[in-house]
Amino acid sequence: MKVRVLILPKKGLLDPEGRAVKEMLLENGYGVQDVKVGKVVDLEVEDGTNIKELVEKFLVNPLIEEYIIE
Amino acid sequence: MKFAICVFPGSNCDYDVYYVIKDILGQSAEFVHYTQKNLEGYDCVVLPGGFSFGDYLRAGALASKTPLAYAVQDFAQKGGLVLGICNGFQILTELHLLPGALLKNENLRFICKDVYLRVENSQIPFTRKIEKGEVLNIPIAHGEGRYYVPEDLLKQMEDRNQIVLRYCEKDGSITPSSNPNGSIDNIAGVCNKEGNVFGLMPHPERASEDLLGSHDGLLFWHSLIS
Numbered sequence: 243m244k245v246r247v248l249i250l251p252k253k254g255l256l257d258p259e260g261r262a263v264k265e266m267l268l269e270n271g272y273g274v275q276d277v278k279v280g281k282v283v284d285l286e287v288e289d290g291t292n293i294k295e296l297v298e299k300f301l302v303n304p305l306i307e308e309y310i311i312e
Numbered sequence: 313m314k315f316a317i318c319v320f321p322g323s324n325c326d327y328d329v330y331y332v333i334k335d336i337l338g339q340s341a342e343f344v345h346y347t348q349k350n351l352e353g354y355d356c357v358v359l360p361g362g363f364s365f366g367d368y369l370r371a372g373a374l375a376s377k378t379p380l381a382y383a384v385q386d387f388a389q390k391g392g393l394v395l396g397i398c399n400g401f402q403i404l405t406e407l408h409l410l411p412g413a414l415l416k417n418e419n420l421r422f423i424c425k426d427v428y429l430r431v432e433n434s435q436i437p438f439t440r441k442i443e444k445g446e447v448l449n450i451p452i453a454h455g456e457g458r459y460y461v462p463e464d465l466l467k468q469m470e471d472r473n474q475i476v477l478r479y480c481e482k483d484g485s486i487t488p489s490s491n492p493n494g495s496i497d498n499i500a501g502v503c504n505k506e507g508n509v510f511g512l513m514p515h516p517e518r519a520s521e522d523l524l525g526s527h528d529g530l531l532f533w534h535s536l537i538s
Contacts (some may be wrong), residue, residue: 258420278342295322300377303370303406306413306460 243287246312250280255306280307282289313537315341315356318384318400320375325361325397325461328517333358337533338519339506346380353393356393356536359400361453361515369454371414372402381407394438394509395537399449399456401501401511410502410511411469412461418494422455426526429500429514433473436507441535445488447484448528450514452492452500459495459502466496477501 501512516529
């Protein structure tokens with residue numbers, strides 16, 4: 243089974259990477275309101291794997307990150 | 313006193329710590345490989361600085377899933393003394409032995425410079441030879457050192473005296489300009505509730521003899537072995 247996990251900085255937390263990209267986009271004339279920079283983890287897992295547990299215990303730090311499983 | 317120095321792939325301050333413990337303090341020190349599962353017989357475990365596992369996923373995240381990290385957890389839960397420096401601090405937060413997390417520096421740069429630190433808690437085994445309010449001069453060297461905890465947890469930590477070090481000016485005042493990385497409340501080092509686990513971003517091992525410009529870092533080591 244293929245799983246894609248999108249990991250983003252938690253809402254309300256300062257994301258300096260996103261801020262830097264946003265500032266440069268604005269300077270280049272793009273009408274951007276907000277930018278967040280995260281990461282993508284593609285997994286191929288055995289059927290029956292507890293993906294939520296895998297993600298929450300291993301891939302993500304819930305204190306500072308949020309995620310979407312696709 | 314017998315120290316264990318944890319070595320992960322990418323640790324790079326392990327020999328500096330070994331040198332201070334062995335050659336300056338005259339104590340016993342041994343390197344412990346990240347695949348080892350046992351820390352019995354040691355009095356203190358040090359997680360040194362570096363870039364364990366290349367900082368992949370998040371700084372300290374992969375190191376916190378190794379057999380040695382689980383052994384550190386066990387050692388700490390039994391009351392053993394654990395010191396995490398820089399990357400070691402990041403590993404301890406990922407292991408949940410210390411509260412909070414360390415994020416990318418606010419200015420996105422790797423910062424390597426001397427900073428001033430105010431000691432806020434001199435009651436733990438790592439700081440008992442230091443006066444509360446004393447200002448120390450010790451270098452930092454990190455790209456991900458912006459300490460963060462949610463406000464409610466921060467309040468609890470303050471009530472329990474878990475904030476050990478804050479970035480400050482030379483005169484000890486806590487100001488935004490003395491905060492090098494955007495850490496919440498200028499926090500540079502924290503301990504657990506019990507006080508046997510301590511993590512800090514600055515490098516005391518790099519300020520442990522006059523040849524290096526400062527020996528303020530020695531105070532932590534002397535506190536430990538006294």
